[in-house]
Amino acid sequence: NQSNNTSPQSDHHAVVSTFDLFSIGVGPSSSHTVGPMRAAKIFINDLKDHNVLDKVHSLRVDLFGSLALTGEGHGTPEAILMGIEGEAPDTVETGTIQSRVKDIKTNKSIRLDGTHRITFDYDKHMVFNYFKTLPQHPNGLRFCAYDKNVNMVATNEYFSIGGGFVVNEQTQLDHGENVYYKQTTEKNVVAERREQDVAVVSLPFRNAQELLEVCKREKMTIAQVVFENELKWSTPEAIREKLLKIWNTMDDSIRNGVMASPDDYLPGPLKVRRRAPRLYNKLLKGLYGTPMNASNGYHDTRITSSQQLPTSNEQQQVSSQYPLALSFLPKMPRKKFVLPALDYLSVYAIAVNEENACGGRVVTAPTNGAAGTIPAVLKYYLEFISENPERDVMEFLLTTSAIGMLFKRGASISAAEVGCQGEVGVACSMAAAGFTAVMGGTVDQVENAAEIGMEHNLGLTCDPIGGLVQVPCIERNALAAVKAIAAAQLALNGEGDHRVSLDQVIETMRQTGLDMMSKYKETSQGGLAVNVPLC
Template structure:
């Protein structure tokens, strides 16, 4: 925060990123409880606004504030309305946090601000504020540090500047400010909303902070081999820098319980309910789940131990009665046929039952979470809100149908996935505004594939292989939400990512862990692809499906 008395509120050192910076952040920075529909456009901006207000309090200038201006830039402006950015910022100014805000009262509180043209800083200091005029959308102006930029400015009764600060929501709910080193993106405010509570060691992100630092997948695997540890064990040891063993267990189980609750809420919702926004998309998870519970997919077929040959023998075409015509020049009076010949050669068939419940469960779980997210309800950022359904879906499926030790499996799964998320966060990005949807759903798919492989007993090499496969086949994935809503194609995309994650794990487990493309190589490829991607495909709703699907 820049203030008129020369005080600066800065996050951490402004030195440039170098190879000494490791990838390790807290697991509970990657997995955080928040609200939908977007981690970068809802969770991050709410936290940024709360940080700004807390800094005003710490410098004893909050009561002097007479007026406020909020500026949203580039992606935050272009897709902010569909992502709930204005509402998130306003609630953050009133002192709310994503983990604690009461979702049932959000709409009425926002309406009150518009009706009264006022806002309560930190929940008590009421000032005049007209959102229609003093919350400004700078659609075609981008701040140089990051496309998800915002600035808050306050003045006294004489219109003299009191304080101003710019913030950047860099994906996954992570927030940094003007002075923060964006190349690395360590977020000192992520959990510790008050600057004074941010540990100096985390601000510096020194390589000596954690017990087992790693910068990339190669170093992570080397550490695992040297210490004879799993990836989850390495992450657990590092997490002890911030939390006790009991706290880690409690936090992990709380994260999972929140994920599970979001699945439950999604499948138990009304099937006639529409998601918010102009698309009028109906909830699908409730009906899909009802079909699964009713067992409409028939009995499980007997599995054969050998490969079923699917080749079709090329035999002479069957003789077709002359009354309906036949192939070839010998046909009698084809012109007298009363309907197309194709109707007899390729008749319509009755629908067959296709029994593959894994796909159905994975899909419905993912869709349920993302429909909850689209409604602005409470979910877990994993690693973003737009990709919040993939990891819970895969973990839920494992716990429901495979696990024999749920508590242990939840911990191992989440810690393993966190490690992969850290690698992507350091080596590339988890922000769709920076690299497209490959940085959100692509990363979630990679994380879920790694976690699934780990709990199935895969080696660290197989876990790394699964993560690589999960991302390799999401490279180039664009972010082009229709009408700026986190609904189409976002919701279905999570379902497909969950299925793809399980397939990636199976491929990795059926190998020995050795493969041609490494995870580090695919992370760097993702970074380069995102850099080269046109901005209209990076969460601006200016290209792709966003412009080719009519709203009417």
């Protein structure tokens, strides 16, 4: 069974806030870690709002479908326990999670909202329903709270629909969205959402065709359209600050990944060693090109906000050629025959996804499993091409978010619904669009790049070995980053006219996901997950 999210209604626009699509959280999965943590916190907040928190004596959590089948490898139980204790994905101290979970299991108790200690026997009260899926969505979970006489005082079901978004029947809008979006308390939600209405924006669009029509009618870039819509919820200064915070978090995740110990192993039974530190060290030794202004160590591209606001019609034109002389070379060790761009893109993406696999802080882009692709492409652009980093970060992220909105409305960004084409495939499409935009491409070329990025990810399965977001997920992000640049270059070298439209490829992706067998949709019951032994 599929959720409403894979069958959008034509009457509702695609616009959500960029900061609903990109959000700061913890690894390793947006749908299996970030979403469940938010769901648990929403449930606890509801208990407080209805004045029953103090009556709760015990709690039971049921996981269904993909959350049950791959939840342990994705850190779902740990995330739920943190949410029950009142933590949020963007603020929880990642380094304390494992010790706190161990304490909960050992003492067989948990603190509701961090204050009210109740009975919680992990082996008894965290229930994995491996062979049952709730009808609304593959990623379902249910909370039941009981008083001291074991009478149920509250219950609710939630569905993690990808990218950290959570819905349930009480807060689900008729077009498959949620009154809360990524908030966990009703008081922080925009009024239209509290009223179960679609948010009114200045420049609505339902699909790529309408987005292009808006751009041409208003003589705006895609980023400018998104920026104008964001003004519904935030001031220009707040938008700039939040965009830079998103980028700085992405850059931190790259930094943490490349600066980690090369002897560290990723969590779990696969015994995968971190590769990003070694790969990055090779690049900095001068075997290949190095980033502008790089020194011995990590080159920081964090941005301190200036007072500069984006110019309305400014279109920065930058050469699209990477300065590399491809002439005949004498015979030398095989490792010298490489393209620096590929190496940097790969190491940046791998660094982020290794951090994600370790439960570190990353940005859903649009999901955690695909968190490395967009940062890798943007980092590469800032290091080697950009002449105005702050403006380019804003242009890039606003453009990519527009493409993400189209996929979220027209198909899905959940691997449990449509396979990995909905995660890494969408990230590749978004990154291709963003790169094309900052390279000075037209809106037609941006749309073309996004289409190419997804067209060649159609049918991509989600079959993580051992239910861990490691193999094939980490390398897949690196390949998607490279593919995004290739898609952008193809689009930039064309005129924007092409046989397949972005809307057509989004619909094709949706249909492909519906036809895909469930064993290839984040259940670890097919593909690599059953053909590669854990040890």
